[in-house]
Amino acid sequence: MIFAPWLHKDGCAEMKQGSGLWMALSVRFLLVVMALLGSAPVFAVQVDEILGDPVLETRARAISHDLRCMVCQNQSIDDSEAPLARDLRLLVRERLKAGDSDGQVVDYMVARYGEFVLLKPRLSWHTAILWVAPLAVLIAGFFTIGFAVRRQAAGGRLPAVAVLSEEERRQLKAIEQAQLDSALGGRRT
Amino acid sequence: MIAELGHYALVLALALALIQSWSPVVGARKGDVALMKLADSTAVAQFAFVAFAFGALTFCYVTSDFSVANVFENSHSQMPLIYKYTSVWGNHEGSMMLWVLILSFFGALVAAFGVNLPSSLKANVLAVQSWIAAAFYLFILFTSNPFRRLAEVPLEGRDLNPILQDFGLAVHPPMLYLGYVGFSMAFSFAVAALIEGRIDPAWARWVRPWTLLAWMCLTVGIAGGSYWAYYELGWGGFWFWDPVENASLMPWLAGTALLHSAVVMEKRNALKVWTILLAILTFSLSLIGTFLVRSGVLTSVHTFSTDPSRGLFILIILIAFIGGSLALFAWRAPALKQGGLFAPISRESALVFNNLFLATACATVFVGTLYPLVLEMLTGDKISVGGPFFNLTFGPLFVPLLIAVPFGPLLAWKRGDLYGVAQRLLAACAVAMVGLAAVFAFAGTKAVLAPFGIGLALFVMAGAVTDIAERVDLRSLSLATIGRRAAGLPRSAWGTVLAHFALGITLTGIICASTWGSERIIALKPTQTVSISGYDLSFDGMISRNGSNYSETAARFTVRKQGAVIGVMEPSKRLFPSRDGMSTTEAALLTRGVSQLYLSLGDSNADGSLALRLYYKPLVLLIWLGALVMAFGGALSLSDRRLRIGAPKPAARIVAQPAE
Numbered sequence: 001m002i003f004a005p006w007l008h009k010d011g012c013a014e015m016k017q018g019s020g021l022w023m024a025l026s027v028r029f030l031l032v033v034m035a036l037l038g039s040a041p042v043f044a045v046q047v048d049e050i051l052g053d054p055v056l057e058t059r060a061r062a063i064s065h066d067l068r069c070m071v072c073q074n075q076s077i078d079d080s081e082a083p084l085a086r087d088l089r090l091l092v093r094e095r096l097k098a099g100d101s102d103g104q105v106v107d108y109m110v111a112r113y114g115e116f117v118l119l120k121p122r123l124s125w126h127t128a129i130l131w132v133a134p135l136a137v138l139i140a141g142f143f144t145i146g147f148a149v150r151r152q153a154a155g156g157r158l159p160a161v162a163v164l165s166e167e168e169r170r171q172l173k174a175i176e177q178a179q180l181d182s183a184l185g186g187r188r189t
Numbered sequence: 190m191i192a193e194l195g196h197y198a199l200v201l202a203l204a205l206a207l208i209q210s211w212s213p214v215v216g217a218r219k220g221d222v223a224l225m226k227l228a229d230s231t232a233v234a235q236f237a238f239v240a241f242a243f244g245a246l247t248f249c250y251v252t253s254d255f256s257v258a259n260v261f262e263n264s265h266s267q268m269p270l271i272y273k274y275t276s277v278w279g280n281h282e283g284s285m286m287l288w289v290l291i292l293s294f295f296g297a298l299v300a301a302f303g304v305n306l307p308s309s310l311k312a313n314v315l316a317v318q319s320w321i322a323a324a325f326y327l328f329i330l331f332t333s334n335p336f337r338r339l340a341e342v343p344l345e346g347r348d349l350n351p352i353l354q355d356f357g358l359a360v361h362p363p364m365l366y367l368g369y370v371g372f373s374m375a376f377s378f379a380v381a382a383l384i385e386g387r388i389d390p391a392w393a394r395w396v397r398p399w400t401l402l403a404w405m406c407l408t409v410g411i412a413g414g415s416y417w418a419y420y421e422l423g424w425g426g427f428w429f430w431d432p433v434e435n436a437s438l439m440p441w442l443a444g445t446a447l448l449h450s451a452v453v454m455e456k457r458n459a460l461k462v463w464t465i466l467l468a469i470l471t472f473s474l475s476l477i478g479t480f481l482v483r484s485g486v487l488t489s490v491h492t493f494s495t496d497p498s499r500g501l502f503i504l505i506i507l508i509a510f511i512g513g514s515l516a517l518f519a520w521r522a523p524a525l526k527q528g529g530l531f532a533p534i535s536r537e538s539a540l541v542f543n544n545l546f547l548a549t550a551c552a553t554v555f556v557g558t559l560y561p562l563v564l565e566m567l568t569g570d571k572i573s574v575g576g577p578f579f580n581l582t583f584g585p586l587f588v589p590l591l592i593a594v595p596f597g598p599l600l601a602w603k604r605g606d607l608y609g610v611a612q613r614l615l616a617a618c619a620v621a622m623v624g625l626a627a628v629f630a631f632a633g634t635k636a637v638l639a640p641f642g643i644g645l646a647l648f649v650m651a652g653a654v655t656d657i658a659e660r661v662d663l664r665s666l667s668l669a670t671i672g673r674r675a676a677g678l679p680r681s682a683w684g685t686v687l688a689h690f691a692l693g694i695t696l697t698g699i700i701c702a703s704t705w706g707s708e709r710i711i712a713l714k715p716t717q718t719v720s721i722s723g724y725d726l727s728f729d730g731m732i733s734r735n736g737s738n739y740s741e742t743a744a745r746f747t748v749r750k751q752g753a754v755i756g757v758m759e760p761s762k763r764l765f766p767s768r769d770g771m772s773t774t775e776a777a778l779l780t781r782g783v784s785q786l787y788l789s790l791g792d793s794n795a796d797g798s799l800a801l802r803l804y805y806k807p808l809v810l811l812i813w814l815g816a817l818v819m820a821f822g823g824a825l826s827l828s829d830r831r832l833r834i835g836a837p838k839p840a841a842r843i844v845a846q847p848a849e
Contacts, residue, residue, distance in 0.1 A: 134549060
């Protein structure tokens with residue numbers, strides 16, 4: 001816990017208690033954290049935090065959505081009710097009021113708490129595989145399929161297309177129709 | 190005494206599983222019918238013993254026998270009866286018992302109802318099934334014994350975690366496990382086919398119902414968990430991209446792909462190797478999901494060390510089964526003969542397209558979930574991968590998939606006519622365009638992507654309708670004939686149409702609830718009123734009351750629309766004295782059609798006001814409704830005559846339509 005020494009007493013101790021329960025069930029860990037923090041239930045965003053300026057507030061909410069509450073399991077500070085999340089929300093709003101742009105606020109948080117605070121990691125060398133993986137898998141899939149198709153084409157041939165004339169098509173349809181109706185009728189009786 | 194009997198029954202089940210793990214394989218190799226038949230009896234007996242063990246544990250819970258450590262830790266004498274039952278699996282040991290109960294149940298089903306399976310295939314399937322079972326019996330007996338007694342018997346239990354004292358616990362874990370464990374059948378069939386070195390369309394026909402059943406249960410399980418989180422967590426989110434959720438989503442994605450590729454194999458005898466691989470991968474992902482949740486490795490890499498024996502044991506199971514089956518695959522799969530040629534534009538290709546994108550989506554979730562873990566282990570760097578990442582990567586992968594959904598069922602097998610299909614989808618396209626324009630006109634351009642999403646959802650739904658309209662030839666026939674044709678369509682065709690249509694339903698719900706919902710966060714005093722999206726909620730006052738094992742403080746609100754009272758909402762906070770005063774917040778929901786008002790309580794302030802979070806969630810219920818319709822589609826397909834009769838016979842009868 002490099003970012004803040006007080007995290008431990010605030011959140012992590014609770015996480016440890018909760019982990020057994022959480023493991024026990026595939027119910028979300030958040031439920032348990034919430035239950036453990038529950039003796040003083042509070043909201044994620046609280047009334048007194050909301051900024052007077054609706055534009056700034058909207059920006060603050062948007063930024064909060066992408067910042068992680070570090071003592072929680074995979075929760076944004078916008079959703080979390082941990083005291084730390086509240087501190088971070090207030091911090092975001094303070095920076096906005098001080099005139100920071102959205103990018104500057106995020107940079108500030110990263111400088112202070114590390115990359116861990118971002119729910120969407122930045123593209124860098126150590127996240128390259130993460131970001132490239134979806135596209136790489138897709139492209140690899142395309143190539144594999146292409147390769148398989150070529151091999152299939154080399155191995156066997158589809159029979160040449162026999163294009164039906166309009167008349168033949170009509171006849172075919174009539175035959176199918178007759179068969180269908182008789183099949184249905186046959187099953188009924 | 191009953192706990193010891195339960196424990197003993199589990200040991201006996203293990204002994205039977207060990208016998209069943211080799212006798213049928215040897216029997217199948219030597220052609221010894223008696224050895225093969227042995228597996229039928231052991232599979233059924235295994236289920237009987239595990240059911241007894243599970244029953245014994247349940248008995249301990251229902252009678253509040255706190256001399257059993259597991260009951261003491263997770264139950265309370267005052268708890269309502271339903272939670273005494275559900276708390277059996279509301280903990281690690283008990284949930285593993287549920288796991289093996291379902292596993293042995295599936296094994297017994299194959300033994301009892303797999304009469305039309307070739308005997309050697311059935312024998313091998315049962316053997317593989319019992320390898321898995323034996324591994325999990327050992328896991329329970331050595332690391333997670335639910336029957337452990339306490340030397341000194343406590344007077345009262347420590348109660349079930351209040352958050353789990355909910356009807357959701359009765360539905361979500363069992364359905365999820367039915368899904369997870371159900372995929373073990375596909376796995377066992379795949380491994381058995383590899384052992385035999387032989388696979389044909391009949392194989393796909395036997396595998397499909399099991400996969401379909403597992404997939405349905407998983408769909409309902411995931412949806413149930415999502416709805417539970419939605420109303421229990423108090424901020425109205427329905428999907429959080431939490432690792433635990435991802436653990437259940439991955440097998441679902443792979444399982445969905447498997448359902449589709451098995452169709453190709455059954456109908457056209459193609460994609461054999463891929464289908465086998467997918468069957469192995471789907472269950473592997475279920476195992477990984479179990480591992481991720483059970484070992485606690487997700488909470489923190491360090492939690493791993495708090496109970497290393499469990500984590501290590503599951504890791505060994507994981508490596509043995511996934512590694513072993515993949516090695517077997519690498520060794521035997523090349524020997525499988527490929528069949529069924531098809532052109533690049535064909536139903537087969539459409540299903541390959543489906544598989545490609547589902548597999549990629551699954552891989553994305555997999556990498557995103559495990560990447561932080563691996564990175565921290567390798568470099569010590571800590572990063573977070575959360576919702577924003579998945580929305581950006583997973584979302585775009587689903588767009589081409591959804592666009593392709595209406596095309597697939599309309600394309601012909603072997604060689605399709607894309608231009609022709611596009612023409613037939615013109616009406617669906619028009620519906621989508623009109624919808625898109627209408628949404629733009631009404632909702633404005635604030636959210637640019639949302640109208641396109643609605644357009645896409647409409648396209649998917651209209652595409653499903655087109656499919657069925659074509660099959661009954663809606664345009665050219667009389668009403669009576671249409672009815673006759675509709676009744677004559679195979680149920681699997683209806684199943685496909687419903688499931689595809691449901692995709693559109695869910696998508697609509699997701700887009701509407703997350704784009705056009707409104708939120709109010711305010712502090713309110715009694716008699717004051719708050720308005721949201723045309724609804725006025727007046728705060729009548731606080732109510733105190735007592736539940737069976739908790740005390741509750743509720744706030745009463747009267748909801749009006751244009752002056753007329755339409756309902757009452759009572760969000761509350763529950764205090765559980767048995768859990769050291771732990772409390773839960775219970776949100777209040779008011780359903781209007783498929784939209785909901787959502788109200789949850791915060792703190793009381795010094796000035797007598799109450800903090801509130803109020804949401805209006807338009808069409809939010811469509812999200813879960815869609816999932817239910819999807820599962821119902823699966824059920825219809827499962828009830829198809831073709832799957833009931835099982836083995837394929839040479840087509841003596843005229844088949845009206847190539848069934849799905």
